[in-house]
Amino acid sequence: MTSKPSGMVDHLNAEQWGKLSPLMMHHGHFAPGDIVSHRGDLLDHSLLLLDGLVARKVPRGQRARSTVVALQFPGEFVDLHAFPLKKLDHDVVSLTGTSVARIAHDDLHHLLNGDVELARKLWLMTLVDASIHRHWVMRNSAMRALARVANFLCEYDARMTAAYAGERDSLPFSLRQSDIADATGLTSVHVSRTLRDLREHGCCSVSGGQLAIHDRAGLHKMGMFDAAYLYMPQSGTAL
Amino acid sequence: MTSKPSGMVDHLNAEQWGKLSPLMMHHGHFAPGDIVSHRGDLLDHSLLLLDGLVARKVPRGQRARSTVVALQFPGEFVDLHAFPLKKLDHDVVSLTGTSVARIAHDDLHHLLNGDVELARKLWLMTLVDASIHRHWVMRNSAMRALARVANFLCEYDARMTAAYAGERDSLPFSLRQSDIADATGLTSVHVSRTLRDLREHGCCSVSGGQLAIHDRAGLHKMGMFDAAYLYMPQSGTAL
DNA sequence: CGCCTCCTTGAGTAGCTTCAAATTATGTGG
DNA sequence: CCACATAATTTGAAGCTACTCAAGGAGGCG
Structure with missing residues (x-):
């Protein structure tokens, strides 16, 4: 069962x-x-x-x-x-x-x-x-690398949180930078630099198969993230 | 009715x-x-x-x-x-x-x-x-301006042809260049230059509310176009 | 005709890519 | 557990693509 x-x-x-x-x-x-x-x-x-x-x-x-x-x-x-x-x-x-x-x-x-x-x-x-x-079309068409990767990580956080019920500041993250690159339409080299920028901004860091979120609000802001498009079952969002 | x-x-x-x-x-x-x-x-x-x-x-x-x-x-x-x-x-x-x-x-x-x-x-x-x-995600993430706009126009051609049953070398086209820009993730300035390139390559030209297709095969090649993702009802494509 | 929108062109630049090499992680067999 | 091999990440330098800003031209409409 x-x-x-x-x-x-x-x-x-x-x-x-x-x-x-x-x-x-x-x-x-x-x-x-x-x-x-x-x-x-x-x-x-x-x-x-x-x-x-x-x-x-x-x-x-x-x-x-x-x-x-x-x-x-x-x-x-x-x-x-x-x-x-x-x-x-x-x-x-x-x-x-x-x-x-x-x-x-x-x-x-x-x-x-x-x-x-x-x-x-x-x-x-x-x-x-x-x-x-549709959100991915928007993200990969209209956002710059920093916002794009930040938004991608916000989505990862939100969906991972939904999957394993319970918000955490550190989540398992087994994507390689080249996977992020393939999903965001960037090169892996630029993803590397972009993740460094996010780290230096104090938003989050990826290492050792973990995504550590240091400032979720800041990350959301940087990625202009609004979870409405995910239509989460139990969320009371506007949609 | x-x-x-x-x-x-x-x-x-x-x-x-x-x-x-x-x-x-x-x-x-x-x-x-x-x-x-x-x-x-x-x-x-x-x-x-x-x-x-x-x-x-x-x-x-x-x-x-x-x-x-x-x-x-x-x-x-x-x-x-x-x-x-x-x-x-x-x-x-x-x-x-x-x-x-x-x-x-x-x-x-x-x-x-x-x-x-x-x-x-x-x-x-x-x-x-x-x-x-999904195709739009791929197109706007992984294709350069010339291929991207060419592919967009191929899709327009294919869907318009399906809508008005019958292939033509000139179709009504009421999108502005800024609409193409908004759909392809480019600026309208760059769309203008890209359409000029396509025209000079002898592929197609947009003017007077018409899309004239001068070389459909060439346009498809330039846009790496394969219509399978459109799941056309009566087409015998691979999908 | 004059106004407005759309398209075109030019010049300068930012952002991202490419290529290449160095460094760090990850995994494996002895 | 170490030595090695492989994969992944980081950094640097140079170049190209597409963006921004700005001005000029073309067409449509009152």
């Missing part, structure tokens, strides 16, 4: 989780760098991330680094959009050691046929992904 | 359109610059775009220009994601004179309760939007 993770799946109530979780008996594991699914694969199941970090990547030629177009945290579906779409436009890559619960599309199909409200909740969860995509 | 537009709604079959269209008796019009709905508004209906162009914009302070995070073409829903989300994270702005068909969420709710397949089709249409968002 899969115990209910926090985070995105908090959009589901206990009854809804009670219906969904029995369909996710098969658990799986991936190592850092494993490709969970390839662009264009025909998928017959989706995965709920239980632990670790997964990226959606768009490959760009063999020489260039691929772009990270999305990041998934524990409690989020990694590829729920494959249920209606069947084939994805991007790769799904495990960035850390990850653990996932698998749900077959056939099972999901039958379950959702009998529960319109649950279907709408899953729809909503994919729409929150889309809202985050 | 709303006659079925081409484009995104081609994902629906005739029967499904037959069920949906009677709910869209109210038609509306907007002028260029009209704000169709504001960020955070509580929405009780969604709009299908019949003619014109609509942008989803994230406002960024009062001084700076707002970022265009998405563009909607005829045959696409402008804010279908408001059905599950209720409140949106962005403004919806009419860029041209537009005509829309309105569908109340209550009506949609009842219709979808009785038709799981139709519900899944509408879900799918919002997921295509999300796929396009």
Whole structure:
């Protein structure tokens, strides 16, 4: 039995989780760098991330680094959009050691046929992904490196906090600077310099697989961060 | 009675359109610059775009220009994601004179309760939007100005062609250069220079409200364009 | 015609990239 | 546990891309 993770799946109530979780008996594991699914694969199941970090990547030629177009945290579906779409436009890559619960599309199909409200909740969860995509478009199009990286780290903080229920001043952080670069549209060299700037501003520091947040308010200000676009289940934000 | 537009709604079959269209008796019009709905508004209906162009914009302070995070073409829903989300994270702005068909969420709710397949089709249409968002993240993060604008124009061409069924070498184009700038994360000055480059390369030219495509293959190459991410209904592409 | 908006062009510069090398972390086998 | 190999980060210097500021031109509309 899969115990209910926090985070995105908090959009589901206990009854809804009670219906969904029995369909996710098969658990799986991936190592850092494993490709969970390839662009264009025909998928017959989706995965709920239980632990670790997964990226959606768009490959760009063999020489260039691929772009990270999305990041998934524990409690989020990694590829729920494959249920209606069947084939994805991007790769799904495990960035850390990850653990996932698998749900077959056939099972999901039958379950959702009998529960319109649950279907709408899953729809909503994919729409929150889309809202985050829009924010990434804005961030990578309209923000300068310092604000961009700060905002990225704010989002990491917020989603990680939601996933592991409870705000901390130091969180596990297993992204490499080149991962941040791929997600923010910068070079890893410039990410390095930008993280130094954030450190020297007294906002936060990344080292030893930990993100230490020294001044959350300052970091939010520097990244012009407003969490509304994350549509957090239990938050009382404006949206 | 709303006659079925081409484009995104081609994902629906005739029967499904037959069920949906009677709910869209109210038609509306907007002028260029009209704000169709504001960020955070509580929405009780969604709009299908019949003619014109609509942008989803994230406002960024009062001084700076707002970022265009998405563009909607005829045959696409402008804010279908408001059905599950209720409140949106962005403004919806009419860029041209537009005509829309309105569908109340209550009506949609009842219709979808009785038709799981139709519900899944509408879900799918919002997921295509999300796929396009991901492409925009990639484009604005990883492409240089020339490729970026070329790719943007390729997308415009493809979606416009789908909306008005039939490939043409000259299409109506009512975006200003500052709109292209807001959508691509460039300045309007640089868009002007970039369009000149594309013109001098013999790819395409924008003038008098028309986009003239002189060398579609060359434009696609310059923008590294692959339409798979658009999940066109009747296309036989790999995805 | 005069006004306003949009587009174009030029000059100077900031921000980020590229390339390359040095330094520090991480992991592995003996 | 150390020595080594590999991967990740940091720093420096030089260059290019795109931005900013500013002025001039073109077109549309009252």
